[in-house]
Amino acid sequence: MLPADSAPTTIDQIQNLILESADFEDFLNELARFSAHQMAGDGDDALCGITLLRQRKAVTIGWSSDVAREVDEIQYTLAQGPCLTAAKEEREVHVPDLLEEDRWGPDYASAVASYGLRSVLSLPFNLEGEAKAAINLYSEAPYKFDERAAARAREYTREVSQALRLGVRFALHADSAKNLRAAMESRTIIDVAVGIVMAQSRCSQEDAVRILTDASSNRNVKLRDVAKSLVDSVDAAGTLTHFEEPVQEPGRSRAG
Numbered sequence: 001m002l003p004a005d006s007a008p009t010t011i012d013q014i015q016n017l018i019l020e021s022a023d024f025e026d027f028l029n030e031l032a033r034f035s036a037h038q039m040a041g042d043g044d045d046a047l048c049g050i051t052l053l054r055q056r057k058a059v060t061i062g063w064s065s066d067v068a069r070e071v072d073e074i075q076y077t078l079a080q081g082p083c084l085t086a087a088k089e090e091r092e093v094h095v096p097d098l099l100e101e102d103r104w105g106p107d108y109a110s111a112v113a114s115y116g117l118r119s120v121l122s123l124p125f126n127l128e129g130e131a132k133a134a135i136n137l138y139s140e141a142p143y144k145f146d147e148r149a150a151a152r153a154r155e156y157t158r159e160v161s162q163a164l165r166l167g168v169r170f171a172l173h174a175d176s177a178k179n180l181r182a183a184m185e186s187r188t189i190i191d192v193a194v195g196i197v198m199a200q201s202r203c204s205q206e207d208a209v210r211i212l213t214d215a216s217s218n219r220n221v222k223l224r225d226v227a228k229s230l231v232d233s234v235d236a237a238g239t240l241t242h243f244e245e246p247v248q249e250p251g252r253s254r255a256g
Contacts, residue, residue, distance in 0.1 A: 010038065010156070014163040028062030031163065036064040039137055039153040040144075047071070047117070047138040050164070053087040054131040067115055071138060074111045080104045086122035086134035094150065095120035097142040112138070121145040123157050125164050135164070193227035196234055 008016070017030045028050060036048035049072040050062040058076045063069035075081030081104050082093040095101050098113040098120065112120070121137045135157060137145065145153070157164070190212070197208035212230075216223040 010159050011163075014160055017163075029064070031160075032062040032064040032068065035135060035156065035160070036068075036137065039149070039156050040139070046144070049083070049136045049138075051083045051087055051122075051134045051136060052131060053084070053133065058084060058087070067117075068136075068138060071112050071115055071117065072136060074108065075104075078104070078108050078111075081108050082120050082122040083134045083136040086124045086136075087132045090124045090126070090132065092124070092150070092154070093120075093122045094145060096145075099142070116140050118142040119144040121150060121153060123153055125157055125161050127165055133164070189224060189231055190227045193230045196230055 013034065014031070017027060017034060020030075032048045032050055035050075036046045039048070040046040046064075047068040048062075048064040049060045049068040051072060052059055052061045060069050060072040063072070072083060075084050082095055085091075086093045095103075096119055098109045098118050101109040117138045117140055119139045119142055122134050124132065124134045127133055137153065139145065193212060194205060194208045197203065197211050198205060201208065201211065203211070212226055213223060215221075216226045219226065
């Protein structure tokens with residue numbers, strides 16, 4: 001426990017964020033808000049987004065405000081921009097003034113500037129894995145991120161790198177859970193469709209699967225879509241997949 005007269009360190013404050021967050025999404029957004037305040041300096045606030053790049057797919061996993069998320073997503077739509085460059089090439093990217101910027105063509109700079117933003121600083125951080133990530137700062141002031149501000153941002157990013165990696169792991173696990181849910185839902189639909197074919201055609205499970213796969217191949221339609229069409233023709237209400245999340249103990253957050 002800290003002495004009464006000791007100010008909490010950055011790490012102390014990050015640990016409190018983890019303990020106090022309701023779930024991983026809450027933690028990542030709180031981390032983005034905290035980072036924006038810490039790295040802006042001089043009593044100012046910047047906007048902050050945390051970009052995760054995995055398997056050529058970019059997503060903002062934490063944002064200090066809706067605007068921060070939206071301007072990050074402009075880059076994903078255009079497939080270029082400072083945060084993507086920082087994450088892909090693992091190097092710091094600085095945009096002193098968007099009105100004087102042309103590295104990513106006129107569309108990117110004008111789109112972000114339309115939000116009233118003028119300067120950008122993106123810093124990569126090492127995840128020690130296949131995924132890459134960057135933390136992105138935006139300011140309404142041109143030339144906001146001078147060398148002093150950039151040095152402060154670099155030091156902060158190093159200091160909280162472990163928390164950033166933890167946050168990304170949360171996001172990756174959530175993505176895996178989402179993919180598992182989708183796979184289970186798809187499997188359920190196919191299994192129900194197989195049962196319908198078995199009942200209607202009075203055939204074996206193997207024959208029913210063959211009938212569905214032949215229909216998928218002949219119509220050049222995904223097997224899941226063929227199965228869903230059949231299930232919907234029998235029951236418009238569709239199917240229900242039983243997929244229960246792990247039960248949380250009272251008083252404990254998923255982030256902890």
